Amino acid sequence: MADTYVLVHGAWHTGELLEPVAKHLRSRGHTVHCPTLAGNRPGDDRAAIGLADAARSLLDFLEGEKLENVRLMGHSYGGMVISQVADWAPQRIRRLVYVNGFVPLNGQCLNDMVPPHYKALFDGIAAANRNAVMLPFPIWREVFINDADFALAESSYAKLNPHPYRTFTEPVALRTELAAMQIGKSFVNFQQDVSLPHSMPWHPRLSERLGLFRLSEAPGSHEALFTHPELCAKKIEEAGRD
Amino acid sequence: MADTYVLVHGAWHTGELLEPVAKHLRSRGHTVHCPTLAGNRPGDDRAAIGLADAARSLLDFLEGEKLENVRLMGHSYGGMVISQVADWAPQRIRRLVYVNGFVPLNGQCLNDMVPPHYKALFDGIAAANRNAVMLPFPIWREVFINDADFALAESSYAKLNPHPYRTFTEPVALRTELAAMQIGKSFVNFQQDVSLPHSMPWHPRLSERLGLFRLSEAPGSHEALFTHPELCAKKIEEAGRD
Amino acid sequence: MADTYVLVHGAWHTGELLEPVAKHLRSRGHTVHCPTLAGNRPGDDRAAIGLADAARSLLDFLEGEKLENVRLMGHSYGGMVISQVADWAPQRIRRLVYVNGFVPLNGQCLNDMVPPHYKALFDGIAAANRNAVMLPFPIWREVFINDADFALAESSYAKLNPHPYRTFTEPVALRTELAAMQIGKSFVNFQQDVSLPHSMPWHPRLSERLGLFRLSEAPGSHEALFTHPELCAKKIEEAGRD
Numbered sequence: 001m002a003d004t005y006v007l008v009h010g011a012w013h014t015g016e017l018l019e020p021v022a023k024h025l026r027s028r029g030h031t032v033h034c035p036t037l038a039g040n041r042p043g044d045d046r047a048a049i050g051l052a053d054a055a056r057s058l059l060d061f062l063e064g065e066k067l068e069n070v071r072l073m074g075h076s077y078g079g080m081v082i083s084q085v086a087d088w089a090p091q092r093i094r095r096l097v098y099v100n101g102f103v104p105l106n107g108q109c110l111n112d113m114v115p116p117h118y119k120a121l122f123d124g125i126a127a128a129n130r131n132a133v134m135l136p137f138p139i140w141r142e143v144f145i146n147d148a149d150f151a152l153a154e155s156s157y158a159k160l161n162p163h164p165y166r167t168f169t170e171p172v173a174l175r176t177e178l179a180a181m182q183i184g185k186s187f188v189n190f191q192q193d194v195s196l197p198h199s200m201p202w203h204p205r206l207s208e209r210l211g212l213f214r215l216s217e218a219p220g221s222h223e224a225l226f227t228h229p230e231l232c233a234k235k236i237e238e239a240g241r242d
Numbered sequence: 243m244a245d246t247y248v249l250v251h252g253a254w255h256t257g258e259l260l261e262p263v264a265k266h267l268r269s270r271g272h273t274v275h276c277p278t279l280a281g282n283r284p285g286d287d288r289a290a291i292g293l294a295d296a297a298r299s300l301l302d303f304l305e306g307e308k309l310e311n312v313r314l315m316g317h318s319y320g321g322m323v324i325s326q327v328a329d330w331a332p333q334r335i336r337r338l339v340y341v342n343g344f345v346p347l348n349g350q351c352l353n354d355m356v357p358p359h360y361k362a363l364f365d366g367i368a369a370a371n372r373n374a375v376m377l378p379f380p381i382w383r384e385v386f387i388n389d390a391d392f393a394l395a396e397s398s399y400a401k402l403n404p405h406p407y408r409t410f411t412e413p414v415a416l417r418t419e420l421a422a423m424q425i426g427k428s429f430v431n432f433q434q435d436v437s438l439p440h441s442m443p444w445h446p447r448l449s450e451r452l453g454l455f456r457l458s459e460a461p462g463s464h465e466a467l468f469t470h471p472e473l474c475a476k477k478i479e480e481a482g483r484d
Numbered sequence: 485m486a487d488t489y490v491l492v493h494g495a496w497h498t499g500e501l502l503e504p505v506a507k508h509l510r511s512r513g514h515t516v517h518c519p520t521l522a523g524n525r526p527g528d529d530r531a532a533i534g535l536a537d538a539a540r541s542l543l544d545f546l547e548g549e550k551l552e553n554v555r556l557m558g559h560s561y562g563g564m565v566i567s568q569v570a571d572w573a574p575q576r577i578r579r580l581v582y583v584n585g586f587v588p589l590n591g592q593c594l595n596d597m598v599p600p601h602y603k604a605l606f607d608g609i610a611a612a613n614r615n616a617v618m619l620p621f622p623i624w625r626e627v628f629i630n631d632a633d634f635a636l637a638e639s640s641y642a643k644l645n646p647h648p649y650r651t652f653t654e655p656v657a658l659r660t661e662l663a664a665m666q667i668g669k670s671f672v673n674f675q676q677d678v679s680l681p682h683s684m685p686w687h688p689r690l691s692e693r694l695g696l697f698r699l700s701e702a703p704g705s706h707e708a709l710f711t712h713p714e715l716c717a718k719k720i721e722e723a724g725r726d
Contacts, residue, residue, distance in 0.1 A: 142698045143697075146698045147700070150725060150726045192700065194699045198687065198692070204439060204440035204441045205441075208439055208441055213384065214385070215385075215388055215440075216389070216434065217433065217434050217461070238389065446678075447683075449682075454622065456627070457627075457630055457676050457678045458630065458631070458676065459675065459676050480631065483633065483634065
């Protein structure tokens with residue numbers, strides 16, 4: 001079956017970093033797009049961009065490419081963005097696929113779903129850097145890409161970009177809660193993802209907000225897109241197919 | 243080691259659907275039976291059959307075949323049935339093996355262990371169909387057989403039969419709670435089984451009611467018997483051996 | 485990378501039982517030591533040895549061998565011992581690696597982290613055996629080495645030794661809580677380890693006391709050192725490397 005996938009990256013990432021995953025999906029016959037959201041593009045003013053801007057840039061992409069029947073994947077922060085776009089343009093979307101992605105309730109921002117010590121850390125970094133937040137390397141290495149060796153942890157870290165902090169603090173505005181949306185919904189959970197601590201985990205804490213949803217799981221960290229791109233593609237397909 | 247296994251199917255299933263699992267167990271040297279419980283046989287009056295009737299039909303089978311030293315496996319609803327039979331005829335049973343199976347306390351019915359929205363859904367279907375409850379396909383596809391492709395989801399669904407609802411509402415009557423029963427007990431947990439939501443999961447929520455028990459786990463959905471029959475057999479053997 | 489590992493065994497075990505794991509780590513280029521703690525050596529007076537004695541014997545070993553930059557692994561009870569030694573000699577330790585190991589808060593003893601029915605069981609055995617506690621075989625077979633066949637369950641059980649109970653009841657004394665210690669910390673969780681019930685699990689209940697830590701997981705029981713020594717070595721390396 002040749003399906004259309006749009007893969008939406010997480011914070012600090014770009015669409016280009018999802019290309020190794022996209023390549024495997026394409027080799028399985030699918031059409032795949034990996035746009036980079038407003039706020040993570042070279043030259044974007046990190047102080048100016050909020051969640052609605054990032055979501056608008058994704059909707060612009062879907063409309064510009066005239067995409068329909070889309071399997072719309074959101075990784076991590078990308079979950080916030082696809083949730084907002086699903087509310088704006090459900091008619092373009094066949095299924096939402098969250099990959100360790102944030103699943104908001106109406107009115108929530110990303111920071112509402114993270115542990116207090118993360119929020120305090122990011123508040124401090126944002127205040128010192130005009131809202132451009134970079135993730136400290138020790139956190140990246142220990143809890144984001146815990147399944148990589150040191151060389152990959154370093155080389156992947158070098159590809160990240162400072163993230164516009166207002167996308168973490170600006171809430172989504174949903175006319176319909178995700179649990180009630182009448183489109184397909186799936187959640188892929190990489191099981192050693194402790195970027196959110198397992199005492200307040202991605203699944204089932206956030207995933208179950210989707211109402212009826214399909215679960216796929218695999219071994220791997222939050223950054224399986226770097227450490228296991230083929231497995232990542234396989235799980236996105238298991239979650240995204242009809 | 244050549245052991246004797248009796249595999250007891252879940253709701254909507256028949257013993258025949260466990261034959262692919264049984265085949266793999268037989269190829270490993272075991273004797274395997276897959277009876278179909280009263281209530282799920284062609285022509286059974288779905289309005290007339292309750293849990294005690296289903297359990298009686300299993301006990302009749304064990305007695306009719308003169309089976310002893312049995313490794314008695316119950317899948318899902320089958321856990322209710324083997325629990326009742328273990329109370330009636332512990333001397334025939336070497337070990338109970340629950341495969342994502344319900345583990346009741348004395349006086350509980352299956353519906354006491356499922357989320358309220360399932361109970362409401364099934365109450366409505368039962369009322370409209372003379373107690374013969376069919377599982378809606380979207381639920382089957384998304385949370386029962388989430389690891390199948392669409393073709394297998396459809397072909398397996400076509401093999402299900404309407405289930406007698408009184409078996410969900412009639413309580414077990416146990417003279418001894420399962421935790422105190424002096425027979426071997428095991429629980430096989432397929433890890434992506436979200437037929438019960440992971441916020442109120444099979445394991446450890448229900449499994450720990452067994453007291454001292456052996457755990458086996460494997461990747462797979464509630465319907466691993468369809469999607470991974472060989473793995474299912476391997477796990478039943480790991481759980482069922484001495 | 486050639487690193488130095490010191491593997492610290494759990495209760496009832498000796499360092500020798502970790503040699504199959506050490507062999508695989510050595511074949512990957514590392515230097516590996518497997519000392520046996522005071523209290524588990526032949527002839528040790530089980531009534532005389534407490535936690536501080538066991539920890540002192542480990543520190544003596546590190547000092548005697550002049551080991552520095554150590555990846556210090558503690559399995560199960562070994563987690564208590566490496567925690568105490570990390571407080572005494574942090575300058576010798578590059579990273580702590582807990583493998584389903586106890587992670588104490590200052591002032592806690594091992595028994596503070598186990599279910600009440602274990603404590604009651606061990607209290608009784610200790611009282612009857614001059615503080616030399618042996619683990620009953622049914623518990624070993626069902627919840628410690630649940631992934632073994634019966635032959636391995638028996639042969640491994642025969643290698644255990646009576647454990648000095650004061651090491652379970654004597655608290656650690658930490659000047660700095662583990663979460664605040666400025667050394668690397670990792671936790672390896674074998675996922676079918678129900679030696680602690682999954683309703684009060686190793687991870688994340690105890691692991692998150694480490695503060696920022698790296699998680700590795702793999703399928704296996706508490707006794708993966710017997711059932712999957714190569715996988716065990718691989719996971720210790722993933723957890724122990726920089």
